[in-house]
Amino acid sequence: MFAVLRAARKSLTRFVLGLSLFSLAACDPGAFPVGGGPTINTSKPVPVALLVPYESQQGGDVAMAQSIENAARLAMADLDGVAIDLRVYPTGGQAERASAAASQAVKDGAKIILGPVYGGSAKLAGIPAANAGINVLSFSNNPDVAGGNVFILGPTFQNTADRLVAYARANGKGRIMVVNADSPAENAGAAAIKTAINRQGATLAATQSFELSQQGVIQAIRPIATAARNSNADAIFFTSGNDGAMPLLAQMLPENGIKSPSPQYIGLQRWNVPASAMSLPGLQDSWFAIPDQQLTSNFSAHYSAKYGQAPHALAGLAYDGIAAIGALVKAGNQNALTAQGLTRGSGFVGVNGIFRLLPDGTNQRGLSIATIQNNQVIEIDPAPRAFRGAGY
Numbered sequence: 001m002f003a004v005l006r007a008a009r010k011s012l013t014r015f016v017l018g019l020s021l022f023s024l025a026a027c028d029p030g031a032f033p034v035g036g037g038p039t040i041n042t043s044k045p046v047p048v049a050l051l052v053p054y055e056s057q058q059g060g061d062v063a064m065a066q067s068i069e070n071a072a073r074l075a076m077a078d079l080d081g082v083a084i085d086l087r088v089y090p091t092g093g094q095a096e097r098a099s100a101a102a103s104q105a106v107k108d109g110a111k112i113i114l115g116p117v118y119g120g121s122a123k124l125a126g127i128p129a130a131n132a133g134i135n136v137l138s139f140s141n142n143p144d145v146a147g148g149n150v151f152i153l154g155p156t157f158q159n160t161a162d163r164l165v166a167y168a169r170a171n172g173k174g175r176i177m178v179v180n181a182d183s184p185a186e187n188a189g190a191a192a193i194k195t196a197i198n199r200q201g202a203t204l205a206a207t208q209s210f211e212l213s214q215q216g217v218i219q220a221i222r223p224i225a226t227a228a229r230n231s232n233a234d235a236i237f238f239t240s241g242n243d244g245a246m247p248l249l250a251q252m253l254p255e256n257g258i259k260s261p262s263p264q265y266i267g268l269q270r271w272n273v274p275a276s277a278m279s280l281p282g283l284q285d286s287w288f289a290i291p292d293q294q295l296t297s298n299f300s301a302h303y304s305a306k307y308g309q310a311p312h313a314l315a316g317l318a319y320d321g322i323a324a325i326g327a328l329v330k331a332g333n334q335n336a337l338t339a340q341g342l343t344r345g346s347g348f349v350g351v352n353g354i355f356r357l358l359p360d361g362t363n364q365r366g367l368s369i370a371t372i373q374n375n376q377v378i379e380i381d382p383a384p385r386a387f388r389g390a391g392y
Contacts, residue, residue, distance in 0.1 A: 036133055036135075036149065036338060036339055037112075037133060037134070037135050037149075037335070037337050037338030037339055037340075037341070037342070038111045038112075038133055038134060038337055038338070039334045039335060039338075040111050040329065040334055040336060040337055041334070042329055042332050042333070042334060042336070044083075045083035045084060045085040046082070046083070046084055046085065046111055046112075046325065046329050046337075047085045047087070047108070047109045047110045047111050048084050048085065048086050048087070048110060048111065048112055048113075048114055048322070048325060049087055049088075049089055049101075049102070049105030049108070049110035049112070049113045049114065049115075050068070050069060050072055050086055050087070050088045050089065050113075050114045050115055050318070051089050051091050051098055051101050051102065051105070051113060051114070051115035051116040051121070051125060052064075052065035052068050052069060052088065052089075052090065052091065052115050052116065052117065053065050053090070053091050053092060053093035053116070053117055053118075054066075054088070054090035054091070054092070055090045055091075055092045056091075056092050056093030056094075057092075057093075058093050061093045061117075063312070064117070064312045064314060065090075065117075067311050067312035067314070067315045068115070068117075068139070068312065068314055068315055068317075068318040069088055069318070070303070070306070070307050070311070070315065071303060071311055071315035071316065071318040071319040072086060072114065072318040072319065072321070072322050073086065074302065074303060074306055074319060075318070075319040075320075075321075075322035075323050075326070076322055076326075078323075079322070079323075079326040079330075080326075080330070081330060082326040082329050082330050084322060084325065084326065086322075087105065087108060087110065089101035089102075089104060089105055091115075091116050091117075091121055091125075093117070093118065093121070094121070095118070095120040095121045095123070095124045095125075096124065097121075098116045098118075098121035098122070098124055098125040099121075099124035099125055099127060099128060101116075101125065102124075102125035102126075102127075102128045102129050102136070103128040105129075106128055106129060106131075106132040106134060110134060111134065111337055112134060112135055112136075112137065112325060112337045113125065113129055113134060113135070113136045113137065114137050114318065114321045114322070114325075115137075115138060115139055115318075116138060116139070116140075117138075117139045117140065117314065118140060119138075119140040119142035119144070119145045120145075121138075122136060122138035122140045122142075122145045122150055122152070123145045123150070125138075125150075126145075126148065126149055126150040129149055129150075130148055130149045133149075134149065135149045135150075135151065135337060135338070135339060135342060136149055136150045136151065137151050137153055137321045137324075137342075137357075138150060138151065138152050138153065138154075139152075139153055139154055139314050139317045139318070140152045140153075140154050141154025141155055141156055141157075142154075143156055143157075143158065143360075143361075143362050145361075146360060146361025146362050147360055147361040148361065149339070150361055151342060151357045151361045151362075151363070152361060152362060152363060153317040153320060153321060153355075153363060154314075154317060154363075155291075155363075155365055156192075156362055156363065157188060157189045157192035157193075157268060158192045158195065158196065158362070159362075159363065159364055159365055159367070160192075160268055160289045160367065161189075161192040161193045161195070161196035161237075161268060162196045162199060162200070163289050163367045163369070164196070164237070164266050164268075164287065164288070164289055164369065165193065165196040165197055165199075165200045165202055165237075166196075166200045167287070167369050167381055168202065168235050168237075168264065168266060168287070169200050169201065169202045172234070173234045173235040173263075173264045173266075174201075174202040174203055174234070174235075175202070175203045175205040175231070175232060175233050175234045175235065176193075176197055176202055176203065176204060176205055176233065176234075176235045176236075176237050176266075177204075177205045177206040177207065177208070177227060177228055177231060177233035177235070177236045177237065177263070178190050178193050178194060178197075178204065178206075178207045178208075178236075178237050178239075179207075179208050179209070179210075179224055179236055179237070179238050179239070179240075179249070180208075180209050180210075180238070180239040180240070181209065181210055181211070181212040181216075181239065181240055181244065181245055182209045182210065182211055182212065182216075183212050185239075186212070186239040186240065187209075189239035189268045190207070190209070190239055192268075193237050193239070193268065194207075205231040205232065205233035205234075206227040206228065206230070206231035206233055207227075208220065208223055208224045208227050210224075210245070212244065212245065214248070217245050217248045217249060217252070218248075218252070221249075221252045221253060221256055222256065224236075224249075224253065224258070225253060225256040225257060225258045228258050228263055229257075229258075233263050234262075234263050234264060235263050235264040235265075235266055236258070236263050236264070236265055236266065237266040237267075237268065238265065238266065238267055238268065239268045239269070240267075240269070241267075241268075241269035241270070241271070241273075242269070242271060242273060242274065242277040246267070246269070246271065246277075246283075247277065247280060249282070250265075250280050250281075250282025250283050251280070251281075251282055253282065254281070254282050259282065260282075260283075260284070260285045260286050261285045264285075264286075264287060265282075265283070265285070265286035265287065266286070266287045266288065267286060267287070267288035268288075269288070270288055270289075270290055271283050271286055271288045271372065272288070272290070272370070272372065272377045278372050278375045278376065278377065279375045283372050284372050284373060284374075284375075285371060285372070285373065286371060286372055287369055287370070287371055287380075288369075288370055288371075289367040289368065289369060289370070290367065290368050290370045290377070290379075291352035291353050291365070291367065291368070291383070292352060292353030292354075292366060292367075292368060292382075292383040292385075293368060293379065295349075295350070295351055295352060295353055296316070296351065296352050296353075298351070299311070299316055299319065299351035299352070303315065316350065316351040316352050319350070319351045320348065320350035320351060320352070320355065323348060323349075323350065323351075324342070324348045324350075324357075325337065327348055328341050328342070328344075339359070342357050343356070343357050343358060343359050344356070345387065346386075346387060347364070347387050349385075350365075352365070353365060353366040353367065353368075353383045353385075354366040354383070354384060354385060354386065354387060356387060364387070366383040366384040366385070366387075367383055368381060368382050368383040369381035
């Protein structure tokens with residue numbers, strides 16, 4: 001099992017569905033005016049550049065790029081009365097090539113850039129785009145690359161933590177202990193949970209971290225159990241996923257008397273992935289967040305009917321990006337692709353649920369709360385279908 005943990009260390013530098021973080025480039029897009037962006041002629045096809053890791057040597061990148069492009073073209077075909085002139089630029093999965101691709105896209109007349117995938121690439125691609133007054137909708141989930149003219153479409157730790165902590169507090173689980181592996185990604189996840197606890201008026205009951213190794217988890221079991229008891233925590237919020245420490249935590253903590261729902265296990269990552277994890281006894285009655293399952297299922301069926309296979313996990317973000325662009329352009333406003341247009345408060349309906357882009361470059365997504373019972377995922381609080389003010 002901990003061969004998987006060791007592999008997970010490497011995977012934390014790449015985007016995966018489990019919300020890994022990316023390494024960052026040291027550059028900054030600079031001062032991009034708030035509300036900035038190009039004007040467009042809504043009577044003509046809108047030039048959109050798609051930056052994806054074609055020509056990458058990293059395993060899986062080319063297939064991911066193809067799925068992202070497929071989803072973008074599927075969204076284009078579904079637009080009503082809006083024409084998109086999509087041009088695809090390979091990045092090779094490299095930040096420097098992403099920057100060069102963005103520069104070429106600007107020269108070719110792009111009015112907005114969709115992609116690239118990785119955080120460091122998004123950071124560098126944002127520089128030539130900012131110099132040309134063009135916004136970037138990256139597939140990254142790393143909030144550290146967001147800001148200025150760079151918006152991230154990927155789901156963030158903070159959005160997930162806010163949703164789960166709000167639900168926990170509303171359901172009598174407001175004394176929350178945070179447990180995380182001592183790794184860049186999980187430390188960032190723990191910070192997001194603590195921010196959510198403060199925002200939602202909950203109480204940080206205790207914290208406990210551990211080395212991301214088999215021995216590290218084993219040595220942490222007793223301290224975690226002791227802290228949970230001594231702090232009277234009524235919930236434990238874990239940052240670990242099933243590709244890392246969670247299976248061992250879910251096995252050993254119940255053996256030491258700490259078993260959900262007393263205290264309530266809460267997961268920052270999706271504990272129904274892989275599907276085999278749903279049979280783990282220690283994950284029964286846990287809480288975690290998932291996208292709107294009806295909309296997600298509809299998109300998967302739509303994509304599969306067109307391309308004969310299931311979409312990549314990031315493909316939905318490409319569909320969302322094109323759909324958002326189309327919705328804004330359809331309104332006939334020449335400032336549709338400015339930051340002010342992109343961050344409209346009502347947001348958009350995406351293939352995984354509602355979402356909106358925030359002025360700081362991050363995003364907010366409507367999520368469902370789910371649990372596992374009898375080895376099956378059960379939705380216990382549905383995803384919102386519209387935004388209300390500053391929250392859901």
